[in-house]
Amino acid sequence: METNRIKNLEELAATPLHRAALKIINSGLNAIDTKTILEKNVTLAGNRLTIKDKEFDLAKFDKIIFIGLGKAAGEAALFFDKLLGSRITAGAVLDLKEVNCRYIKSYKADHPRPSTKNVSASQKIVDLAREISENDFVITVVSGGGSAMLCWPAEECEKSVKLYDSFLKTGGHIKELNVIRKHTSLIKGGGLAKIFYPAKIVGLIFSDIAGDNYHNVASGPTYLDETSIEDAQKIIAKYGLSGIEILETDKEKKYFNNVVNIPMVSNKTALESVKSAAQDAGFTTAILSEAIYENADQTIADFQKSSAPKTALIAGGEINISIKNSLGQGGRNQYLAMKFLPLIKPGEVFISIASDGLDNSDAAGAIIDSETIKKAGDKKLDYEKYLAAYNTYDFFNETGSLIFTGPTGANVADLMLLLRK
Numbered sequence: 001m002e003t004n005r006i007k008n009l010e011e012l013a014a015t016p017l018h019r020a021a022l023k024i025i026n027s028g029l030n031a032i033d034t035k036t037i038l039e040k041n042v043t044l045a046g047n048r049l050t051i052k053d054k055e056f057d058l059a060k061f062d063k064i065i066f067i068g069l070g071k072a073a074g075e076a077a078l079f080f081d082k083l084l085g086s087r088i089t090a091g092a093v094l095d096l097k098e099v100n101c102r103y104i105k106s107y108k109a110d111h112p113r114p115s116t117k118n119v120s121a122s123q124k125i126v127d128l129a130r131e132i133s134e135n136d137f138v139i140t141v142v143s144g145g146g147s148a149m150l151c152w153p154a155e156e157c158e159k160s161v162k163l164y165d166s167f168l169k170t171g172g173h174i175k176e177l178n179v180i181r182k183h184t185s186l187i188k189g190g191g192l193a194k195i196f197y198p199a200k201i202v203g204l205i206f207s208d209i210a211g212d213n214y215h216n217v218a219s220g221p222t223y224l225d226e227t228s229i230e231d232a233q234k235i236i237a238k239y240g241l242s243g244i245e246i247l248e249t250d251k252e253k254k255y256f257n258n259v260v261n262i263p264m265v266s267n268k269t270a271l272e273s274v275k276s277a278a279q280d281a282g283f284t285t286a287i288l289s290e291a292i293y294e295n296a297d298q299t300i301a302d303f304q305k306s307s308a309p310k311t312a313l314i315a316g317g318e319i320n321i322s323i324k325n326s327l328g329q330g331g332r333n334q335y336l337a338m339k340f341l342p343l344i345k346p347g348e349v350f351i352s353i354a355s356d357g358l359d360n361s362d363a364a365g366a367i368i369d370s371e372t373i374k375k376a377g378d379k380k381l382d383y384e385k386y387l388a389a390y391n392t393y394d395f396f397n398e399t400g401s402l403i404f405t406g407p408t409g410a411n412v413a414d415l416m417l418l419l420r421k
Contacts, residue, residue, distance in 0.1 A: 005029040007404045012367055021349045021367065021419040022403075024277045024312065031273030032355060032410045034075035034206065037265050044083055051202060051262055058087060061137040061200070065128050066091030066104050067192075069150050069218050070143030071356045072206040074099040075409040077106065080139060092124045093141075094149040096358075096407060109149035114160045122152035122187065129195045134258070136199040140192065144208025144356070144411035146218025147178060152187045159184045163244055170239040171322030173293060174209070174216075180241075181219040182249055183232040189249035192221035193259050201259045207266040208355075208411040210291030210317040214263045224256045225249040267291075267316035267412045270355060274417065278312035283419065285312045292317030292416070296339040303340075303418045307348065313418040328391020331360030333414055337368050337401070338392045341383070345420075346370045352416045357405040364405045365414075366396045375399040 006012070006026055013019035030036070043050045047059040058064060064087050068077045074095035081088065081101040091104035098106040107121035132138075148164070151157045163184065167177050182189030193201055203222035205214045215223040229248040236244055271287050278285045288302055292315050299319050306313050319332050330338075333352035340350050346369075353365030376383060376399050386395040396402045 002027060002030050005405050005408065007406060011400070012403065017347075017349050017419060017421050018367065018369070020281050021351050021417055024274055024281060024419070025351050025353060025415060025417055027277035028270035028274040028415050029355065029405065029408060029410075032265055032270045032412050033408075034072045034410050035079055037206075038076060038079045041264060042079070042083070051204065054202070054260060054262060056137065056200075056202065058137065061135055062133065063089040063136040065089055065136065065138045066093070067125055067128070067138060068093035068095065068104070068141040069221070070094070070141075070146035070206070071096060071407070071411040072143035072409060073141050073146070074106065076141040076143075076204070076206075077101050077104045080104070090128055092121070092128060094118070094121050094125075094146070096145070111145050111148045113164055114148045114151040114157045116154070116157065118149055118151040119154050119157045122150050125150075126152060126187070126195060132196055132199045134198040134200070138196050138199050138201045140201060140203045140222055141206065142203055142218045142221060143206035144217060144413070146221070147181050147188065150187055150218060150221060152185070156185045159244060163241070166241050167239070168323055171320055172235070172239055173320070174318070175213065176235045178216045178219045179227045180232045180235055180244065180246065182225050182227060183229055183246040184244065185219070188219035188221050189225035189227075190220060190223055190255065191249070194250050194255040197255045198258060203259065203261040205261055205263045206411065207263065208413050210267055210293065210413055212263070212266070214261065222259055222261055224251070224253065265410070265412060270412050270415055271314055271316045274314050274415065275312075278314070278419075283310055283312035284308070285314065288313055288315040290316050292414075293320050295320050296336050299336060300340050300343060303350070304343065307345075307418060307420050309420060311420050315416040316413055318414045323390060328386070328389045328394060329361045330390060330392030330396075333359045333365035334361075334363065334392035334396055335390065336416070337366040338387055338395060341368055341373045344368060344370055347421045349419045350417070351403070352414060353403055353405070354414050355408060356411040357408040361393045362404065363393060363396075363402040365403050366392070366401045367403055368401055372399050372401055
């Protein structure tokens with residue numbers, strides 16, 4: 001029986017179509033559950049640790065160190081803390097919340113704007129590399145959100161805050177932002193692998209980046225960076241970003257000879273589960289894209305042109321949004337749903353949610369249909385005013401359209417579903 005991860009499902013299930021849509025999306029959330037992914041893919045038999053098709057003999061190592069970064073890191077730390085127990089020599093995990101581990105130190109980090117708290121926690125990770133040797137084993141869980149959480153040295157934190165605030169106004173691609181991030185840091189863009197060289201490093205990648213761009217997750221701390229300082233400079237010039245000091249990432253391949261990166265989960269995992277659930281519910285299904293990065297209007301147009309009776313249209317990624325001035329609450333998913341409101345047809349239900357459960361608020365996203373705009377009218381809500389202020393949370397709170405899951409402990413970007421009866 002599937003776990004219900006939508007806390008207010010019963011309140012939102014106003015019609016059979018609403019209930020079907022919510023249950024279909026819920027299957028995607030279940031598919032990316034961090035603990036479930038690890039239980040399926042990681043085993044320990046004696047001294048032999050198996051991660052997917054890779055095997056590691058733990059008896060060969062003097063020290064075993066665990067490092068976790070991002071929104072899936074806390075759940076992963078709990079899993080490895082229990083699995084390996086006292087075999088873990090030391091460890092540090094950075095997440096939005098602290099977790100109660102016995103052998104791994106847990107630190108709460110700020111996101112999306114890094115803080116001195118993040119620098120201090122990142123320093124704890126760097127400290128673990130003291131007296132590191134080729135006889136040591138470093139398990140590194142890298143997940144979405146890690147770019148902001150992992151921030152070292154202190155000067156990077158200041159640059160990262162300025163960069164984030166400036167970039168948000170440009171409408172630029174997250175891949176471009178991550179290129180610049182790699183070139184403001186000594187620990188991103190392969191820097192973590194260099195710091196822990198010559199230890200054996202296994203990177204478990206929980207991707208929030210659309211497509212198979214695992215090297216961009218958390219700005220690639222365990223991957224050899226294939227971008228250059230010139231690439232970063234071009235992006236800075238393209239968007240007129242000023243005052244961002246950058247540096248070249250290390251290109252020496254020796255730092256990566258002992259690194260094995262293993263993709264664990266991505267948006268595709270969730271989308272395939274959503275597709276299967278929709279088919280089981282009797283809908284003709286199609287995945288429109290695994291890598292949405294269009295603006296809201298284009299994304300909506302793509303859904304509309306493919307909609308047909310008894311269809312489920314599915315997409316993943318995140319919309320491209322440029323926020324010049326924000327006066328309210330809400331994130332990309334609520335904004336997309338609100339832009340869709342005047343266009344949605346009777347007999348359709350649309351859902352857009354953040355897979356981490358936090359759409360720049362305590363809501364994961366929103367569910368809408370043609371009745372939602374009528375509810376707004378009955379309550380005399382000024383649609384244009386709320387939209388212009390990006391105050392989508394308060395609008396959907398009034399119409400009873402917000403979806404609440406709480407933090408999921410996973411992050412594979414956003415999930416979108418248009419269901420037509």
